[in-house]
Amino acid sequence: MRKIFIVLLFSLCTLSLKQTYAQSYRKLTDSALHVMWAAKDTTGYRKSLNLYEEAFKAYPQNVDESALYKSAVLSGELKEIDKSFGYLERLLALNNEKNNTWRSITGKFAKEEYKNLLTDQRWPLLVKRAETLKTIFFNDLAQAQAEFQENNWKNLKLAEIKDGKTLYKRIRSFNQFKPKSKQNYSIKFKVKDSLYTSYYVSLPPKYNPEKSYAVLFFLHGAVQGNSLSEFQNADILQGWNRFYTKYATLNDVIMVYPKASRQYNWMMPNDGFFMIPAMLKELKQSVNVDDDKVFITGHSNGATGSFSYLMKQRSPFAGFYGFNTRPVVRTGGTFILNIKNRSFFNVSTDQDYYFPPEGNDSLNVIMKSLKADYQDHRYNGFPHWFPQFDESEAVYPLIFKDIKARSRMPFRKQIYWECDDINYGKADWLHVTALDTNQKAANWHKTINFNIHRLLAYNKANELVAKDTLLSAFNFPRKSGVVKGYYSSNTFRIETSRVGALKIFISPEMVDMDKPVWVYVNGKLKAKYKPLYNRDFIIRNFNENYDRKASWADELLINVN
Template sequence: MNLRLSRLTLNLTIAFSISISANYLAAADNTALVNQFWSTPDNAQNAEIQSQLISSSSDVSTLYQLLKTGPTYRSDVPTGQQESIRIAADGTRFPFIFLVPDNYDPTHRYPVEFMLHGGVSRPEWEPGGGWWRRGFDSLEQSDRIVVIPASWVDAFWWHENQAENLPAILNTLKASYNIDEDRVTLTGVSDGGTGAYFFAFKQPTPWAAFLPYIGHPGVLRNQQSGGGYRLYFENLMSKPLYIVNGENDRLYPASSVAPFIEILAEEGVDHIWKVVPEGGHNTNWLPDEAPMIEKFKQDNPRNALPERVQWVADRTDKFNRNLWVQIDSMSQTPGLLEVNRNGNEFRVLARGVSEFTLLLNPEEVNFSQAIQVYVNSENIFDEIVAQDKQTLLHWASKDLDRSMLFTAELKLRTGE
């Protein structure tokens, strides 16, 4: 009898050990796949990694937790001042400098600050560091990663190629460095300040806050130099701005920006506007203002999944998404969406929008119960929605954002 029990105990112990080993190996394999997913561009290789993640994950919740945890970052990455080049699909070379703290710790999430320079009407930058002559090395700080991309006459900050470039650079850095996705800010000086306005108006999703210095949003409306964009102040409601202008700025005096600031105040846009008395077109005021700027950044992390999102778009191939809301087609231009989420209930105000997408996060809605969507007070959807691994990976590959993951999407029509 004792011999039988001993054999049974031995067999159970072996089976348990094999099970533990198998689970450990599966977890290790999944971690390795997440590392590859994070570091591989959105291409055929990434598609293969997605397929493996789908096969190896037991369910959507398991895959969600893997992506929310994110990759295991390495400690042997370059630190200090680094120069790199992103090559776009059309072959355009976008150089950028990034500054990583010398004491970089891969277990710590680092804020990121993009700095957009002025003087964009210049020839294309040459590689090799020659464009680093403006002294941006003084921006290196021990508590954040600083990125200085390049702009030139064929790639103004408000051109579509830069609208693609800056988020791509951010994703490139996310592949190697542990970045705090909710503390990525966009600062710009002069033309760079105008560029910061552009991203605030047209493409705010990855950014926590915008800091335009001695720039002017009116430039964006100019057909010749600014792209002739229509500016919708509703699009500024979700992200705060810290704006500085000089009283006697020879290019953009504070008085010329004042009408824009008045609209911000009227619309309730979260902003701070500082006018430098007798200030010119320079940043001589920056050392005195720095403590207030740093407090502004600390006080304004991004909320990636707010309960209320609104967006105005005049096209659907670009500039049609804000966080978890996307405009897919319009019955008139521009189209406006205002969406309020309360648990599983979504209340939508739509004007000129015929089709749109809602992206759903499992920590914000209860997938065991029906999702209800009301458009202009009419109930157009009331069903239980299934979560989907492919949807989760599709949006994760675009955003590489641990704070903003979606396990389902609702594509809806308004009837317009």
């Protein structure tokens, strides 16, 4: 027993030392990076390189790709050619699935960064090795994606099933998913024409294709400074995302990390807003997703994106989360009553320049008055980049506990939905297909907004200061339409404001398919209709989203006027 205790104590001490070394190494390399950014001449470059080399000498076990790359560039700038090639050799030696170090040599900025190396006879040889590693990497990537996306959906043979009811049941009961050979996959995703980006999928360690899993999309921030990338690597699972990795593993949740850019993202403009639902559709064809447990989270611009999907396109998702959120729709009106039948879990800090604590307080009061499923978890003493801090870990068990307890309920009896763009007119079983904004708004159609009186901002001394202001939290650039719906005993009662036409989606989970459906709009009988298992509609609708649970049997178009 004493021997076991001593071994355990030694192991704990060793682990503690490793953590201390990693933190000390990071402090040195972070300092080196900041010195490099601030450098105005070779004196600054020399100071930065010295710091990197001090870190390499003191903590050789922690030497990483980024620091070697920066050291190679700095050495080249200082015309220490042999040293620069030495770092590049060490860099290529680190190349593996996680560390794609060939990028440092084949990238579009390489000739500029290594301009002092280009005439050396070692440079073309190094480039040739890097290009070979790049080719191998992309071949392996394509093979892995092909294996990931191989599926058995063809076994459904939908075109051969002539009976609509049989077709409907076959889709809902499908569970023939293939096992996966790996845990992590980088998936190339077509944005348009020849433009591609990627999303990175991390499966639970013991993924079982016979079991359905919750999915959590993480939307990154700083979309203005990002660019599309045709691949990602396992680095995405670490750093600021380390706690998503930890708690997704503990809770058997599939994590998905999409890559956005200034033009194609989840905030503004609308060009890239389609990407998350489209990626989800691909994912559902590849792995066993629980359709009622798909969630979105994000940080900063990504949190604003999460909030935007709640406001604009909630139907595929069960719940929404955001760290350091600016809760606003940047491409239209922010209709916060759209939170009904869904939820938002907000994580805010008191030193956030992106959205002030007073703004979060005001929104929290409004959400409580609306009896919305909205949470605001405030952490004091932290800036906008809260997920960087170890103290943020306390939030993640709460998020994953919420994910475990929460499910989408697409057949709820009541719906409220407001939109100013019919491209985002669908909410579960109701779909606004035409607006009529020349109408007078109904008395119950109200705009909800509030003012912000203080903003936080960094001054030239990099100090966070408060500034008095007066601005509206939300903008409403266009008139909107609203629809409220309720059904019971095969009768639908719909109220509208500034809506010209709408669709009702019918499911046997909602109505008795053997009896007629009655539809009243604004108190008037608009339709008496015998629902069908509409074969063509079932196939068309399923092909749009591969949703096995929110699977509709029929649709009914209603002209309001």
